[in-house]
Amino acid sequence: MDDQPTPDPTMTRIVEAVQLGQSGAGPQARELLTSLWDEIGPTGDALHRCTLAHYLADLQDAAEAELVWDERALAAVADLTDDRAQHYHHTLQVQGFLPSLHLNLADVHRRLGHAGPAREHLDTARSLVAQLPADQYGDLVRAGIQHVDQALAAGSTHRLDSHPAAAG
Incomplete structure (x- = not known):
């Protein structure tokens, strides 16, 4: 194919x-x-x-x-x-989009100081990431979950170096 x-x-x-x-x-x-x-x-x-x-x-x-x-x-x-x-x-499968979408929402809520919604979206992303293959995309989302989790635990509201806009 x-x-x-x-x-x-x-x-x-x-x-x-x-x-x-x-x-x-x-x-x-x-x-x-x-x-x-x-x-x-x-x-x-x-x-x-x-x-x-x-x-x-x-x-x-x-x-x-x-x-x-x-x-x-x-x-x-x-x-x-x-x-x-x-x-x-x-x-493409719709389920493959969901971990990244929830990760992005977790991160932006974290940066806005909305810890509750950030945790909820992070938990959802974490529960869905197992559906992603062990490839570059899956690894990127898994690393993003870890970075946002660490920043949330530290109480950080700063943009992460791993955020796509940080590279531009």
Whole structure:
């Protein structure tokens, strides 16, 4: 079976904007993704909404804005089916998205000083991470859970060095 995603012009635009952000052009990437969100709309394709919101959260300057996008990503995944995800790429499963989405919510709640919701999302991420394979993605999420757990235990509200925006 082919390991390349099925052509999807919207996903291509999302990926291109994400790559732009990862190359250090965060404000431009944020502008592109925000404009694309306006095109997709809050009831558009769930894969597009989830993916876009997940990455757009990382491009926010304020934790409050990041929380809004992380919550949108989690809401969108509730509308996503394995069939839709696998239409884009045969390896995708909705359950594989959940640990990362909950991890992001745990981290942003931690940074906002919301220890209770941070612990709840961290516990959920921890309970779901066993479903991830022992690969680079799974290892990244597992390490993220450990980092957020340690920061939460220490009472830290600072952005972690492992946060995607810290690299940009």
